[in-house]
Amino acid sequence: MTGMVDHAGQLARGAQQMDVALSAGQAEQLLAYMALLNKWNKAYNLTAVRDPDEMVSRHLLDSLSILPFVADGRWLDVGSGGGMPGVILAIMRPDSQFTLLDSNGKKTRFLTQVKLELGLDNLQVVNSRVEAFTPEQAFDGIVSRAFSSLADFTSLTRHLSTSDTHWLAMKGLYPESELQALADDFTVITSEELAVPGCQASRHLLILRRTAQG
Structure with missing residues (x-):
């Protein structure tokens, strides 16, 4: 334990502030994930x-902040790394399918362990470069947190x-210059400034779609 910080309370209060409904089981899984992240992070x-006192805000609540924008369906988390936001979304949306993609073998080994330990049947881990990844079906949604520029991501x-x-x-400051480099057939349909409890830094979510070219 790190001092007297009550991580369960911090998570519950933060979720409540963001109007995110958290069941006892989901809260337990989120904290179990954070414990695994903390344990494996050392190596x-x-x-x-x-x-760990920062992890609740910086990882759990930050990932939960985009939940209202995640519709049911098949999702891909690109460059998932330690599993943000993919693991958190899979815990919160048990009826949707989440594929977590990362080219780093250590990170996908960790994600596979998370899947097993938390019993997340709706989560698939893929160790591949995104360019080489060819799933049978396309995705309804593709999410990334600090994976790359918007142009590269799309x-x-x-x-x-x-x-x-x-x-x-998922971005920090509003990525004005990155938007200039976006391909012509992509458009931003929504830009949301996110308020993440316990996080002072600026957080933005940009939702993009491909537009048909005439």
Whole structure:
């Protein structure tokens, strides 16, 4: 334990502030995931956040903040790393399917362990570069947190989408310059400034779609 910080209470209060309904089982799974992340981080370097007291806000609540924008369906978390936001979304949306993709073998080994220990049947882990990934079906939604620029994020995953796919890009500051470099057939349909309890930094979510070119 790190001092007297009550992580369960911190998570419950934060979720409540964001109007995210959290069942006891989901809260338990989220905290179990955080414990695994903390344990494996020492050897696997999964996240730069070393302090568990910061992990609730920086990882759990930050990932939960996009939940209202995650519709049911088949989702891909690109460059999932330590599993943000993919693991958190899989816990919260048990009826949807989540594929977590990362080219780093250590990170996908960790994610496979999370899947097994938390019993997340709706989660699939793929160790591959995104360009080489060719699933049988396209995805309804593609999400990334700090994976790459918007231009790279959309162009590298274009082959995994349909005309209805939504891209959710989690960003810090509003990425004005990145938007200039976006391909012509992509458009931002929503931009949300997210308020993450306990996080002072600016957080934005951009939702993009491919538009048919005439």
